[in-house]
Amino acid sequence: MSEKLYVADRAIVIPGELIAEGIEFLPSGKAFRDGDKIYASTIGMVSVKGRVVKVIPLTGRYMPRKGDIVIGKITAVLAGGWSVDVNSAYAADLPLAEGTSEFIPRGADLSRFFDLNDYVFAEITNVTETKFVKLSASRRPYRRLKGGILIGISPVKIPRVIGKQGSMVKMIKDASGCDVVVGQNGWIWIKGTPETEAKVEAIIKKIEREAHMKGLTDKIKAMLEAKE
């Protein structure tokens, strides 16, 4: 019985690439077991912690997960709630009872709460096996997002925009004066003046492009402090 790691921790792997061999290893993230070998299923970075062999994806569209915090866009106002686009192949449902903390009586005009094309900051409360997605926006801080603009980046770059313990997004908010809400689904809502919104958009796009580079935090800091 052999137990072997074929790639180093933090190595980049491609789909079908052999990572480890041995029944003791546990595949996690985008890794799968075939026999007693573990392979990657997407392009990703290997992270080995004890027996857990994880592949963190470096690309890919957003797949809804229970517990994720997302920004959605209302695509339909229905009798029992709203249909919401969460930047995924799977549309999400925001049921009437989960819309807001307010009590919404039956027969009320739901577009008063969320109208077509409105943005909503919400939590994914459930994803079924066949990927039917349920949202909730009834508890703080979830709410309708009024005005502002919505931009999209690759979901795998979102952690970089948030930063360690939220440090990057906090720095952006403080320096720009904008309200910034980051969705794990790759959508980011920005509200300020048109100029500050454009500035924050440029900064987030730069983070997306240069997420891999060292010294990014300093560069972003400089961009935020530059007068224009």
Added chain:
Amino acid sequence: MGKHAGAPDKLIVSGKRLDGRKFNELRPLTIKAGVIPNADGSCSLQLGETQVLVGVYGPREVFPRHMTIQDRAALECIYGMAAFSTSDRARPGPSRRSTEISKVIADALAPAIMLEKYPRTKIDVYIEVMNANAGTRTAAITAAAVALADAGIEMRDLVASVAAGKIEDELVLDLFEPEDNYGEADMPLAMMPRKKDITLLQMDGNLSPEEIKKLIEMSMKACEEIYEAQKAALKEKYKVSSESVEEEAEDGAA
């Protein structure tokens, strides 16, 4: 096949092919991942003078709706040739040939894709030959596999593909135009390298079972070489991403 006007006198001269290659030699191969910003995944590939472009969108909403499958993704590949890609201008739009090739390409890629991870969605693979010099469908499959990986779609393995054949009684790898036009047999093949599962096999011409065995072995070996180029292209695009991911992996911020 008889000689046509314009056919070269010989396809093999002094033990070498008309472009100077050895019998089991691939044309120069260049692969680049992530060339179409709008697409979820993309790839440009050049094999000799054959150039193909692939754009992948998915998983996304199913269109047309009737293609929806409840427990997996629907996969559609559309192969086309740009009007200026061939000697005689190709009329734009699908032909019987391109429709068949689209289907065999989908059949070649599907075994590698974890379609069951994406129920009720669609994966669209759009392939365009920008310059044709034989081997277009195998170049398309090789590029499409890279584009699918670039899109982050979960796969069991990549798919590598190449064509081999017989010219003047010699078995050769990766036929280029005069060999494809005037040779005796052409056999495109595609393989998932990990377990050597063959996902595409076509043949037309005249081959003995022994010749087929040799061609399959020659092609499978070449597919391993092509796989290394696919891997290198993907790692080239993603090599620099690891530093940012390191931070995320450390503190688990989300």
Added chain:
Amino acid sequence: MEQLKAHIIALLEKGKRHDGRDAMDYREVSVENNPIPRANGSARVKMGNTEVIVGVKLDVDVPFPDTPEEGILMVNAELMPMSNPDFEPGPPRAEAIELSRVVDRGIRESSCIDFGKLCIKPKEKVWVVFVDIYPINDDGNLLDASALAAITALKNTVFPKYDEKEDAVLYKELTKKKMELEFIPILTTFGKVGGHLFADFDLLEQHSMDARLSISCLPDGGIAAMQKGGFGTFTEEEILNLVDLAVIKGKEIRKLIK
């Protein structure tokens, strides 16, 4: 979309775009010659992230009855689904046809090609010039990128040999004869939203704008063709203003063709 439109208008009020450009700035434009060996002439143009490849193929055929001593120009555009998530596969629809016809008119009406020189034998044989436009990535303003790629591809075009006896074009044998362009027409397209005018819109601006005006201009300041698109409107003053701008911008872009 409404929020984005309001945002774009608010920025234009100060003469700025959401990507930092001034209202009349083009994105970075690059031109690559002859990327396609099979074509008789080809070009790849990038405007920002918009990328278009155009290939020219020559053939010989019977002339049209009403122009028995003139060659034929046929421009076609395929809006490839790989270039934009909203493009569907299928035959060219209105957008593709409008694109090809606007590019066509910019070339044809400018008279930069002497179609008489494309005549081989009056009433019997003329050169047919196929210009095929293939967007690779659509980040807005396919019109200008396509027109620039088309005229560059034409400029790069070399004639293959035509065997009159066999009535066959021998594509593998090139002559020294190049496509002669008397001059280079350049297409510039401007968008309008909320009363503001801007050049070289990207895809987001294209989705938000009310109308566009394309103007094909010549080196001497003459105008060869124009096309208004979109459900919005232009005033006379705006049109005349844009005509002047088209000539200026056209000169800048023309310099990129080598």
